[in-house]
Amino acid sequence: FFFFTCCLSLVEFNRGGTKVYGQNMNNKINGSSIAALSVLMCMGSISAYIIYSLVNEKKREKNESNILELIQRRRSVFPKQYTSEPVSQAIIDAMLEGARWAPTHHLQEPWYFVVFSSAKSRKELGEFLANDYKNTSTKLGKFSQKKFDKKLKNAEAASHIIAICVHRTDGSKCPEVEDICAVSMAVQNMKLIATEHGVGSYWSSASVHENKKDRAVKNPISLKKFLDLPFHSICIGWLFVGNCDAKCFKKSQRKNISDKVSFR
Ligand SMILES: Cc1cc2nc3c(=O)[nH]c(=O)nc-3n(C[C@H](O)[C@H](O)[C@H](O)COP(=O)(O)O)c2cc1C
Incomplete structure (x- = not known):
């Protein structure tokens, strides 16, 4: 024109x-x-x-400040803070869609999620986590019935629990750490989308490590069996998800970034 x-x-x-x-x-x-x-x-x-x-x-500037505001608002929200109202399937789908768009070297898309959504499946997961805790803590002479009960209660209180897994094969193109990074970025996307919908979530690494002092992730065999994971794949955590009050997204603190950056 x-x-x-x-x-x-x-x-x-x-x-x-x-x-x-x-x-x-x-x-x-x-x-x-x-x-x-x-x-x-x-x-x-x-x-x-x-x-x-x-x-x-102006719109672009506004979007940029909205994104920073969302990143700062995101919090770890724990099962005891969740309401009994289940998170809608549409929100879970939106979170998974967000995960799909994380950066991934060689387009490996190494994420794999097992979503525990039914009460029965969450109960089974709760029992798995509680029993695993019982076995390991008893060996160390540190078992606490209160902690055991809390594991069962947490699984019941969550609306969904998502097993965060890294899918790898013999022929994976990236070092394991890069695939773990990609999956972690996918989880951040999920958490931001949850936050945007007022949904709480927290990453738990319970029962993930055979030995917490290991440098690489090595899952206990019982966990791999429970999740039916292929030999090379690993589980790096659990994303507990639940509806919560807006007050749960309370302000937090971080150190000044200038202490963590050097410009050259
Ligand atoms: C890889 C990873 C593993 C985590 N594992 C646990 C955990 O096992 N238990 C827990 O209470 N929080 C866990 N968290 C959540 C942190 O405790 C939480 O992010 C931190 O306290 C900062 O709080 P914020 O998320 O509200 O900013 C984990 C976070 C990450 C990234």
């Missing part, structure tokens, strides 16, 4: 703007008025374009 009006204006000015148009029609239009109209339309297009760009720029 902009190009067209420019051309029309130029043509009209070149013609001197004196020719009379539409001689065979009822309405006779003077060439110079068409030229003037074209210039006006041209200026209108330019102004519209400038206004559109300014509005878009």
Whole structure:
């Protein structure tokens, strides 16, 4: 449209703007008025374009500040803070869709999630986590009945529990740590989408490590069996999800970033 009006204006000015148009029609239009109209339309297009760009720029700035605000609002919200109202399937689907778009080296998309949504499956998971805790803590002489009961209660209180897994094969193209990073970014996406919907979540690493002092992730065999994970895949945690009061997203603290950055 902009190009067209420019051309029309130029043509009209070149013609001197004196020719009379539409001689065979009822309405006779003077060439110079068409030229003037074209210039006006041209200026209108330019102004519209400038206004559109300014509005878009403002929108982009607003989006940027919204994203930072969302990142800062995200909190770990624990099962005792969840309400009994289940999280809708639409929100769980949105979280999983967010996970799908995490960065991933070689497009390996190494995430794999097992969603415990039914009361029965969460009870089974709660029993697995509680019994695993019992076995390991008893060996260390540190068993606490209170902690055991809490594991059962937490699984019951959550609306959904998502096993966070890293799918790997013999032929995986990336070092394990890169796949773990990609899955962690997917989890952050899920947590941000949950936060945006006012849904609480927290990452638990209970029963994930055979030995907490290991440098690499090595799942206990019982966990791999429970989740039916292939040999090379690993579980790196559990995302507990539940509806909660808006007050659960309370302000937190972080150290100043300047202590953690050096510019060169
Ligand atoms: C990889 C990972 C594992 C975590 N494991 C646990 C856990 O086992 N138990 C727990 O209470 N919180 C766990 N958290 C949550 C942290 O405790 C929480 O993020 C931290 O206290 C900061 O609070 P915020 O998330 O509200 O900002 C884990 C977080 C990450 C990233």
